[in-house]
Amino acid sequence: MIEVINVTKTFADKLALDQVSLQVKGQSIFGLIGPDGAGKTTLFRVICGLLRADSGQVLLDGGTASRLSKGELGYMPQRFSLYGDLTVMENINFFGSLYGLSHNLILQRAGEILDITGLAPFKKRLAHQLSGGMKQKLSLSCSLLTRPKILILDEPTYGVDPDSRKEFWKILYQLNHEGMTVLLSTPYMDEAELCHQLAFINQGQLLALDTPGHLKERLLHQVLEVRTGVKDPYFFNNIPGVLYSSFYGYKHRLIVENIESTSSLIAQLAKPQVSESFSLEEVEPSMEDLFVYLTEIGT
Numbered sequence: 137m138i139e140v141i142n143v144t145k146t147f148a149d150k151l152a153l154d155q156v157s158l159q160v161k162g163q164s165i166f167g168l169i170g171p172d173g174a175g176k177t178t179l180f181r182v183i184c185g186l187l188r189a190d191s192g193q194v195l196l197d198g199g200t201a202s203r204l205s206k207g208e209l210g211y212m213p214q215r216f217s218l219y220g221d222l223t224v225m226e227n228i229n230f231f232g233s234l235y236g237l238s239h240n241l242i243l244q245r246a247g248e249i250l251d252i253t254g255l256a257p258f259k260k261r262l263a264h265q266l267s268g269g270m271k272q273k274l275s276l277s278c279s280l281l282t283r284p285k286i287l288i289l290d291e292p293t294y295g296v297d298p299d300s301r302k303e304f305w306k307i308l309y310q311l312n313h314e315g316m317t318v319l320l321s322t323p324y325m326d327e328a329e330l331c332h333q334l335a336f337i338n339q340g341q342l343l344a345l346d347t348p349g350h351l352k353e354r355l356l357h358q359v360l361e362v363r364t365g366v367k368d369p370y371f372f373n374n375i376p377g378v379l380y381s382s383f384y385g386y387k388h389r390l391i392v393e394n395i396e397s398t399s400s401l402i403a404q405l406a407k408p409q410v411s412e413s414f415s416l417e418e419v420e421p422s423m424e425d426l427f428v429y430l431t432e433i434g435t
């Protein structure tokens with residue numbers, strides 16, 4: 137279990153973490169979401185013991201010592217420094233020896249890990265010749281070498297195509313099934329939905345923590361999908377009652393205060409703009425709506 141208790145961290149005059157407290161239960165997959173600069177990486181680095189908090193405490197399974205060096209905690213940083221001119225296996229050897237593992241142990245574990253991550257056929261490929269998804273899998277492989285009980289992954293699938301992201305998640309579920317606690321950040325809301333628990337932070341403050349399902353229930357406003365020929369992304373922005381609008385090329389998604397009054401207003405405004413089909417329907421709030429709501433509108 138990871139316990140973060142009242143952790144505050146400042147960089148010069150920037151308050152990066154503001155009295156953050158949370159608990160990650162053993163054997164869970166815990167997601168951290170929040171906009172750029174929210175403090176996600178800073179929190180992970182404090183948990184790993186790579187950064188010292190100004191105040192507060194992090195307990196890992198009840199102990200205060202940093203576990204990173206003992207190998208009980210694996211960390212995949214946001215920007216991993218793979219050695220492009222080393223092969224997959226050479227990278228693994230290099231990182232294994234950094235952790236102080238013997239050559240034989242590295243070989244034995246690399247065999248298992250490369251099977252899990254599907255990189256076994258690419259052992260001899262130079263890291264810079266791997267696809268984006270494979271590079272991330274190699275990073276993950278390196279962070280697994282010590283067989284950590286807790287795995288911390290900072291945006292591990294960023295920039296990876298949807299199929300590879302699915303494969304990556306299968307691996308995470310498998311590791312979790314085998315007993316590993318996984319704490320990760322992600323900019324992808326479909327991935328956020330896959331976590332057992334989800335925390336949202338903004339400007340260094342923890343604003344919400346719950347299961348993905350319960351978090352979505354916090355969105356007290358309604359969501360409308362409007363399909364029109366209107367291609368202006370800002371068309372619905374200043375309509376009274378519309379709290380937020382986003383444009384997906386073929387539909388507008390609106391968070392609205394009062395569905396009845398706003399719907400008729402929208403219909404009035406949007407219909408004359410289009411000769412072809414117009415539709416407007418209330419839809420279930422998504423995790424992305426919640427993210428926008430917490431980031432842009434307030435709690």
Ligand SMILES: Nc1ncnc2c1ncn2[C@@H]1O[C@H](COP(=O)(O)OP(=O)(O)OP(=O)(O)O)[C@@H](O)[C@H]1O
Pocket residue numbers: 147148150151152170171172173174175176177178179214
């Ligand atoms: N070493 C540092 N020196 C100064 N400021 C820093 C440092 N590291 C982070 N910050 C600042 O602290 C705040 C939190 O940064 P952090 O990297 O933790 O955010 P993040 O949520 O990981 O963002 P992103 O989604 O872009 O990765 C930001 O304002 C950032 O500029």
Ligand SMILES: [Mg+2]
Pocket residue numbers: 176177178214290
């Ligand atoms: Mg970050």
